[in-house]
Amino acid sequence: MLERIGVSVVSIESDKAIIAFRDDIDLTSFRDAVSSYEDGPQSGINPTTGRAYASTQWDILEFIEAPQMRLWGRDDRIGSRLQDEIGDETQAIDDDRLYRVDVELWHRGTVETTRTGLREVRQLVEHDARDGERVGDEFIGRLLCLARVSVRGAKLSQLLDLDSVAEIDLPAQPHFDRRHARRVTERDLPTPPIPQPGGPSVCVVDSGTTSNHPLLANNIGHAEAVLTNSTTAADEHGHGTMVGGLAVFGDIRACYASGEFSSPITLFSARVLNDENRFDDETLIIHQMRRAIDVFYASPYNCRVFNISLGVNDAWLQHNNRQSLWAESLDILAREYNVCLVVSAGNHSLGVAFTADDAEEVVASYPEYLFQEECGLCEPATAAIPITVGAIATEDTIAIPVGRREDDLNRPIAEAFQPSPTTRFGPGIGGAIKPEFVGPGGNTTFQGFSSLRQVDDDPGLAVMSFSNEPTQELFAFDIGTSYAAPVVARSASLLWSHAQEQFGEEPQANLIRALLASAASVPNPTRQLLHDEHGEDGIRRACGYGLIDDDFAFDSGDRRVTLIHQGTMPLDTFAVYEVPAPLEFRHAEGHKHVTIAMAFDPPVRRRRASYLGVHMNYALIRGKSVDEIVEAYRQLSTEEREQYRESGTKPQGAFQGAFRCDLKPGPQSLQSSTLQKSHWTFSRENTDYGDSWYVVVQSQRVWAPESFVEQKFAITVTLQADEPHLYNLIQNRIRVRQQQRTRTRV
CATH class of the missing domain: 3.30.70 (Alpha-Beta Plaits)
Structure with missing residues (x-):
């Protein structure tokens, strides 16, 4: 319709349309016409004709704000x-x-x-x-x-x-030389040291591993074929070796650039795929998964983190409204063994193309096509308790071209730290936050010449890891969420070892998940790409809680403090935890941040209307005493049970307004997730709400069997502000409370 008034829309960017005129433009008359129709067509009766005023070609522009229009400039x-x-x-x-x-x-x-x-x-x-x-x-x-x-x-x-x-x-300037990487041999790099026994470890459940790879051999603890017709644990296809290398070293491209390969992680390999790179037809997947965990969970291996970069190619929820058997089995095993299972979100083919028309479509429709139903999570990535990992592109510069002209067009689909063009998006079952995290999964690029165009990967954009044929070349390159997951598994393993050393006892897997969430954030390029069109919900579908910063996960800092608790609580009860909020924190310059993360591992059943047998939630309350909170939540719990039985609806939580901190996302968005994280930012406190705030944690039985009376969980609260003494202030406060409790016991 716009063409009738001499204009055509040539681009729509976020919240504005860029309009190009067919002829030379004088915006004065156009603005005058728009201004006269801003309030819509003229109402009433035309005295000349005795009829209602007729519409004109300009009526379509009746709500355009003419003063905001301008020419697209240099x-x-x-x-x-x-x-x-x-x-x-x-x-x-x-x-x-x-x-x-x-x-x-x-x-x-x-x-x-x-x-x-x-x-x-x-x-x-x-x-x-x-x-x-x-x-x-x-x-x-x-x-x-x-x-x-x-x-x-x-x-x-x-x-x-x-x-x-x-x-x-300017086109991005290539810097990675694939030819040089191919020529590198074990003589060009120092032998990695053997990790200390009893340190962090990861078991990769995959196609096996190449135990004689010179850069990986010293980190391999044990490799075994598990309930498969293959008699060897060796990797005949390459996938498991690439995944294993990333689980040990993380950023292999950075290791290659520095010439140093060193890691404290021991790698275990459970080969579950046969010679055709498939599961055996005669063995249930749950038995293979259980056997793999059994073998490497037990002594002498004592592994607690398992990476499963395997999945079915289709979007599970596109054709199913229940959880899959494979995903349910992983949920059961994760809770039963108290282990961190890390699974990949899966890949799709919409981010690659091999004809000019299809390639152009990828460039023009990224990232919108990622929100299509067919780009949803694959099986078993919808599992509720395991960590699901999607992919982002960390590189947007191709490798130094070989056999291509420097004048050839080459345009990466994603910019650095935007969603990988082949990753899968959430949500999970019941709208659960899935994937929870993202890791490096590679990028694709629009390339070719003349009419021969395609969108495919490139060594400069792909994930770099180890080849399963090291006598031919040491390194391999590929894209996919398979290679994002082991980087998160590596973080989980290091964190598990660190937590066990700090606490003197084995942590809950829930605590590891919560700490990882507390240290994750959405990369700014992803937020800028998706926010205007898809909002916070779209961002969570793309990358959950974001990219993990290992430094934040392991330790607090002067201006950033993380408080933790792990334990159990009876069902249909609540618990109150004090959060120190010293004056210096509340009155610090700039924005103050509070982040809460909670993880729990409820019973699950795919044949139930609600997949989770227990729901949990939390709230942050300020300006109220413990007694006031307990009394309010006691009344709320009674009312909630009565109202829920009568109508099936739940009342709002106790305390509203300023007393209840406005954590985002709220409990409604998180209720189907077993890993929950929300954030609250404030700039000033106009009312003194006191120096003790409280986190209230609630558990609710949905259908859990009567024999299930307590729910394991872990929760973290992170305070961050521009106050250089924040850590010491909170540490001293906690020490005083501990001394007071000790005197009370005596």
């Missing part, structure tokens, strides 16, 4: 990398320097009309062309128009003024 056309070179107002352009840039032109609906803009660019570049100035690769599709252009600074400035140009940016 500043809008400067890409982020180019801006770093020439400044946001082009003040640093060097007129004589040769710039090689990627030019994106507005696509005006058809190839022919779009080609006009490309001709305009070519004419500008070729007019009085200086040495090196030329148009290299070009692409015009149904949705995109791109060109690789080399121009001097003076002509670059002219390109930035062309109406047909949407954006100009």
Whole structure:
């Protein structure tokens, strides 16, 4: 309809539409027309005709805010990398320097009309062309128009003024040399040291491992084939070795760059796939999973973290409304053994393409296609208690090209720290927060020449790990959530060992999950990409609680303090925990942050309407005494039970308004999740709510059997503020309370 008034929408970005006019533009008359129709068509009767006023072609614009309209200018056309070179107002352009840039032109609906803009660019570049100035690769599709252009600074400035140009940016400069990595042998790198016995460990349940890999051999504790018709634990397909290398070393690309491979982690390998890289037809998956955990949980291995980068290719919830048998079995095993199971979210094929049309569609529709139902979590990633891991792209620069021209277009689909183009999104069963975390899973890129275009991976964008054929080459490259999961498993293993050493006893797996959540955050590029269109819910579907920062998980700091508790509580009860909130924290400069994370491992049953047999939630209360809180929640518990029996609805929790801190996401968004995390930020405290706040934790029996009377759980509370003495203030406060309790006992 907009074409009837001489305009066409050529791009919609977040919350605004970019409108291109067919002819030269004088916005004055257009704004006047819009302004006169801002309140809608004229009402009433036309005295001349005796009828209602007729509509006009401008009525479609009746709600546009004309004063906010402006032309797309040269500043809008400067890409982020180019801006770093020439400044946001082009003040640093060097007129004589040769710039090689990627030019994106507005696509005006058809190839022919779009080609006009490309001709305009070519004419500008070729007019009085200086040495090196030329148009290299070009692409015009149904949705995109791109060109690789080399121009001097003076002509670059002219390109930035062309109406047909949407954006100009410098291509990312390749730095990773795949050819060099292929030539590296074990003689070029020092032998990794053998880890100390009794230290952190990870068991990779996969296709086996390559025990003679020179960079991995010293870290392998034991490898075994588990209930499979294969007689060897060796990795014949490569997947398990890549996963195992990442579980041990984490960022192998960084290790390669530094020339140092050293890790305290011992790797165990349970091969569960047969020679065809499939599960055996005659053995139940739950038996293979149980056997793998049995073997490596017991002495002498004593492993507590298991990585399962396996899954079915389809989105489970697209065709099923119940939990899968495989996922249910992992939930049962995780609770029964008190272990951390880490599973990959799965991959799909919408992020790769091998024809020009399909490749263009990937570029144009990223990240929207990731929200399609067919990109939902695969089986068993919907499991409630295991940790599910999605993938982000950590690289957006291709490897140094081999056999390609420097003028060829090459455009990574995702920017660094945006969702990987092939990752799967949540939610889980009942809207559970899944995946809980993300890790490096690689990226894809739009590449090729002429009409031969595709979207595929590249060694510079892929995850780097170990090859299962080390005599041929040491390293392998691939993309997928399979390689994000072991990085999280590695963090869980290190944290488990650290917690056991600190507490002098074995921690709950719940505590490890809660601590990992407390140390995770959503990368800013992902938030900026998804927030305007999909909000916080869309961000959680993409990456849950985010990317884990190991430094935050392991220790508190001067300005960041994490309080922890693990234990059990009877069902249909509540517990109150004090949170010190010293004056210095509440009155610190800037924003103050409170983060709460809680994990529990309820009984599950896929044949129940509610998959979880127990629900838990928490609230942060301030400005009330313990007695007031206990009394309010006692009354609430009685009312809740009565009302729930009568109507099936639940009343709101005790205390509202300022007394109940506004944690986000709230309990409704978290009720189906066994790992819950929420956050509250405040800048000032206008009312003195006291220096003791309280976390109230509730448990509720949904259908758990009568024999199940207590629920294990762990909770962490993290306080963060620009107060250099925050750690000491809270530590001293806790010591005083402990001394008071000791005197009371005496």
